[in-house]
Amino acid sequence: MADVMLSPPQAAETVVDCRGRHYREVNEELRRLTEQGANNLRLVNVAGQRYLGTNLQRPVRITIEGVPGNDLGAFMDGPHIRVLGDAQDGCGNTMNSGVLAIHGSAGDILGHSMRGGAIYVRDDVGYRVGIHMKEYGDTHPVIVIGGTAQHFLGEYMAGGVLIVLGRRLPPDGVHPSRYIGAGMHGGVMYIAGRVNEAFLGREVGLMSLNEADLAVVDQHVSAFAQALGLDAAALLARPFAKLYPKTLRPYGRLYAY
């Protein structure tokens, strides 16, 4: 769910060729173009440039061709970025609002300390996705993963919603993820497809969904499907499990004797 409404896109995209350029130069150009009013940008020949989409503070559209570098959309506040392929580590690091839609897979620590906005990943993600994402007041970050996640999903999670759809898992398939929700103390995860309960984080409880949960899942999966051009009904067909933190202060007594 986008916190910020996008204004109608300008008819003509502003194309920025990133071939062989350093990220600092590219980000300065993006900043200058958006300050001049461009709101529909296309970055082509992207190859590992970091921090794309950071410090724009505007609801602009950005399409990325190529593989963006680490910390895509770090501290992002407003933009709607779509990546026509894979992304690397640290996507949406501490992002505040806007949307990251990745039409492929992404790497580790996606949504690290994220505090608002939405991240949608069509395929798989790496380790520690959603680590320490958090919510406050009306701000609820959302991550939806179409495929599966590697280990330590939602580690130290403090708030927000994290959904994993297991799109490519066989009907009775088990997610490879281990240590899900280790240290989790806030927020909620909804996972379609089986998880290996022997490897759940100690701080996590597992239960089935009630009506309110189903409405939350329906809302975010529909937005995810729309952003990525997928069929929401098919994604919602599989049963979900809810993972929740058993306590809000898992380490409250760690050093108290």
Add this chain to the structure above:
Amino acid sequence: MSWASQENRYGDDKVFDACGLFGFIDTSGARHDGQAAIQALASMKERGNGLGSGYAAYGIYPDFADLYALHVMCRHEAARQSLEAHLRQGWRIVHDEPIPHREVAGVLDAPILWRYFAAPLGERPPGLSEEDDVVRQVMAINTESSDAFIYSSGRNMGIFKGVGHPEQIAEYHRVHEYCGYLWTAHNRFPTNTPGWWGGAHPFGLLDWSVVHNGEISSYGTNRRYLETHGYRCTMQTDTEVIAYAADLVMRKHGLSPKVAALVFASPLWDEIQHLPPQEQRVCRAVRQTYGPLLLNGPFTVIIARQGEMIGLGDRIRLRPLAAGIKGELLYISSELSAIHLVEPAIEYTWTPLGGQAIVGRLGQRPQPPEHIVRREPVLESELTYG
């Protein structure tokens, strides 16, 4: 002042960042120049800081394929002459020359770099294989003087490294003039140990080469264990132990890369206890036998030898590693973007789980893991903004 401390001209004590790794093997044996490796590292510029870079290439010396190519670095000519005198006692030197290089702006304090194509003389202690004898001789030379080192000692392969950025070191060593079927490359950001010519990666022994990102917290334990097997650590950097450990477990003890991965990055105990009984026995036996070779701390490495390239990360993935396949070619990189940059038509890409070895072998077409599907272009006409 020691050689190493003199070359850390930034005097930086401890900085946290990353190193950049890249490697590829053409399993058909076709040879490629070093351009892809240079380009890939240059695109990951952020991962290094100019205090070290290097390349290892296999299949580059077909004219001397049966001889050991000893690459040596010497602080001054007297050290080289003394090293050469030492070599002549144990080796038949067929050809020797300075390692071809050109002066590059910004590359400073270059030592004398020389290469000897040589065969060890026949006399060796009973029970010692030729390779064991080469290891013994390399260790003897590297511990004898702190001004001269053999840093590459394999057959039909070579390591080219130094203090500088990847493009600088490539140009210095004229790396693009070599053709190999397997390349590994490294962009260094030294953290806990000095940036000096000997400390640049790859590290090598026999035909092993290792490039590494991270730090080996278990260095002391690993080093002491390796010393009981005759290895001597002289390069002042943790990575060195990985090269010697690879030689010990995979060459001398004959373990496969998959079992070696259990030695270096064993599953956690609570993972082991959930394995089927037979696998539990293997994992426990490996940990009991090779406990002191467990590499603790955050790391990814690319280990290579003649005909084989192995990528491996620590068991909880505290450093990144991406893999890709195009036809006969297997790529391993710190960042996925570098693979796409040098191979835009890449067919499969994935991120291996921590502790899981990615192996490319000459003559075996690389296969992606079971669940990885072939990459298809995203059809934008089917998308709208959500």
